[in-house]
Amino acid sequence: MRISTAQFFETSTTKYQNNFSSVVKTQEQIDSGVRIQTAADDPVGAGRLLQLQQQKDMLLQYAGNMNSIKSSLTNQESVLDSINTALQKVSELALQSGGGVISDADRKSIADELGNIEEQVFSLLNSKDESGNYMFSGSKTDVAPYVRNNDGTYTYQGDDTQLNLQVSDTLSLAASNTAKSIMEGSVNTGRTQAVLQPPSVNDGKVAVSDGLISSNQTFNKSFAEGQPYTLEFTSSTQYILKDATGKDVTAEVPGNGQFDSTKEGAHSVNLRGVKFDINLNLADVPAADLDAAVKGHVFTLEAKPDSFNASRSPGNPSTAQVTGATVTDAKAYGDSFPGNGAVIKFTSDTEYEVYAQPLSANSKVIGKGSLSAAGDSLTAVGVKFDLSGAVKSGDQFVVGANNHQTQSALDTISQLRQALATPSDGDLVAQQKQKNAINSAIGNLQNASAGIDNARGSIGARLKAIDIQASENVSMGLANDSTMAAIGNTDMASASIELSFQKAMLEASQLAFVKISQLSLFNKL
Template structure:
C-alpha cells in the first residue's frame, strides 16, 4: 500500500497535537491543583461538586449570619449589664431613703441622685448598635423606642415583634429583645404585690404579704384575681373584696382591725401597722396587674422623695410608696436578669451551632477535595509520561520527515 507524503505529515502532526494536548492538560491540573479543571474532564464529579459547593456557600452564609447575631446579642447583653447596675444602685438608694433618720433635705439629695440613675436608664434603653440602629426597638429600629408623652411620662414607641435572624437551616433565633419585654414586664414568678391607695389619709402602712396556702394563691393568681381591703368607721372594721380579672366582686369577707391583723385573703396574709382612716384602701394584686414600668417606678420614687413629710399621714404615705417602689424594682431587676440569662443561653447556642457548622464545612471541603482535587503523586508521574511521549513523537516526526527515496538516486 502506498502512503502519500501528505498523509504521513497529517498523521504525524495529529499525533504531536494529541501528545501536546495531553501534556498541557496535566500541566494545567498541576498548576491549578485540581483534577477536574473543566466539566468535560469528569462530568459526574463536576456535577456533584457544584451541588456540594452550593451547600458549602449556604453554610458560610449561615456562619456570617451567626456573626451578626452574636454581635447584636453581645451588645444587648452589655447594655443590660449596665441596666442591672443602675437598678441595683436605685434599690440601694431606696433602702437609704427608707431610713427614719433622714430629713426631708436628705431625701431630696437621694432623689437628685436617683434622677441621674433615671436619666442613665433612659439612655441605656435607647442604646444603639454600631450602625445607629436601636437595640430594643424590635423591627422599628430607626427611631428611639422610649419617648416622653405629653405628660412627660416615658412610653414605649417601638415594635412589639422581636428581631430574628436565621442562624441555621432549621433555627430562627431572636437576636435581641424588645424594650417592652425588658423594661415594662415582670417575671411570671413575681406573685402578688401590695399597694396603698393614693387617697389614704391615715397612718396605716403595709409590712408584708405572706403566703399561707401556696396552692390557693397559685389558683387565684392563675385566675387573675386580686384583693381590695377597705376600712370602715370605728372601731376600724374592714372588708376584703376578692375581684376577678374584670374587676367584678366574687367574694367578700370582713374583720376587725387590729384584732384580725394580719388580714387573711386567698391563701395570703397582709400585715399592717399604724391606724388606717375610714375609706383607706390597700390592694393586693398580681405583679403583672400592678405597675410594671421601671421608668414609672423611678418617677414615683423621685416624686415622693421630693415631698415634705410634716405629718404622720404623709410619712405613712411615703413609707408605703417606697415599699412599693422597692418591690417593683426587685421585680424589674429579676426580669432584666431573666432576659440576660436568655441572651446568654442564645450566645451559648451560637457557639454550639458554630461548632456544628464548622464540622459541616469541613465535611463539604473533604467531599470537594475527593471529587475535584488533584493527586500530585499521580499527576507528576502522568506529567513525566506525557513529556516523554511528546518528545518521542517529536523525534519520530523529525526522523520520518527526513525519509525520502530521492536520497538514494544518483
C-alpha cells in the same frame, strides 16, 4: 481503499497535537495541583466542587453572622449589666428612704440622686450600636425605644420583634433583645388600692395601705373576680371584710378579722394574693377611746382603675391639650380602646375622628363625633377626654392607656422620685402615700431585676449556642476542604506516571510524524 499523502500527514499531525496537549495538560495539573481545570475535565466532579464551594461560601457567611451576633449580644449584655447595677442602687435608696428617722431634706436629696439614676437608665435603654441603630427597639432600629411623656411617664415606641440571623442551614439565633420583653413585662406589685369611703375623713389616723401583689396567679384567679371588697372596722382590733356581692370573706384572711397595729406582721390583711397593711396613728387618742376612733371607717379594696397619658403632636395648629381622661363605658372601653393607644384627629375645628396608634394612610376610623363648644370634652371608645383651649382642624393627640398590670423600671423610678420629692413631715396622709410608693417600688424593682436577669441568661445561652455551632461549622469546613481536595486536587503519583506515559507517546508520535512527512509516492517511481 486509497490513502493519500495528505491523509497520512493530517492523521499523524492530529495524533502529535493530541499527545502534546495531553502532556501540557498533565504538566499544568502537576504544576498547579488542580486536577479539574475546566468542567469538561470531569463534569460530575466539577458539579460536586461547585456544590462544595457554595457550602464553603455559606459557612463563611454563617461565621460572619455569628461574629455579628456575638458583638451585638456582648454589647447588650454590658448595657443590661449597667442597668441592673443602677436598679440595685435604686433599691438601696428606696430601703433607705423608708426609714422613719429621715427628714424631708433627706428624702429630697435621695430624690435628686434618683433623678440622676433615672436619666442614666433612660439613656442606657436608648443605647445605639456601632452602626447607629438602637439596640432595644426590636425591628424599629431607627426609633428610640423610650420617650418621656409630659406627665413624667415613659412610653415604649419599639416593637417586640427580635432580629434573627442564620448560623447554620437549620439554626437561626436572635441578635437582639427588645426593651418590651425585658422591661415592659415586669409585674406591677402595686396595682391595687385602698380608698377610704365617706363620711370618714382621710386624716391619716386610720389608714390601710395600697395592696402589694404577693401572688399574681391568685390575684388574677380570685381577687379580681370578687372586687371591690369592703373592709369595715368594728373596733381598733377587729374588722369585717366583704366582697362585691356582700358575702363575708373575713374567714379567708389569716387572723379572721383580728389585728394588732402595734406588732409587726400582726396588722396585715392577706386577701387572695394581695397584702394590705393596717396603720393606726392614734398616739394622741386615750386608750379608752381607741375603739370609737376607729369603728365605722370603711375602705374599698380593689385594683387601680386604668390611667391615661396624652400628648399633642408637635405640628398642631392650636395650643389645646388633653388634660384628663375617664372611662365612662367599661364595656366599650374594653372592646374598642386600642392596646397601643389611640390617635384623636380633628378634621375641622369641631369634628374629630379616632384611630388606633400608629396612624397610617390605611388606618380605619374606630370612633368619630363633634364638639359642642370650644374647650368641651369629647367621648369616644368608652372614654371621656377633657380638653383645655380651643382646638383647630389638623390637631392630633395621642392617648395611651395604662392598666397597671405591668410597669417598667423607668416608671417605677420616676414615681418613687416624685413621691420622695413631696414634703411629708408632719403630714400623715402624705407619709402614707410615700410609704405606698416605696413599698411598691421595692417589689417592682425586684421584678424588673428578675426580667433583666432572664434576658442576660438568654444572651448567655445564645452565646453558648454560637460557640457550639461555630465548632460544628469549623468541623464541617474541614470536611468540606478535604472533600474538595480529594475531588479537585491532583494525585501527584498518578499524574507523574501518566505524564511519563504521555511523554513516551509524544516522542513516538513525533518520530512517526517525521517519518510520514518524508514519504512520497514519487519515491516509488
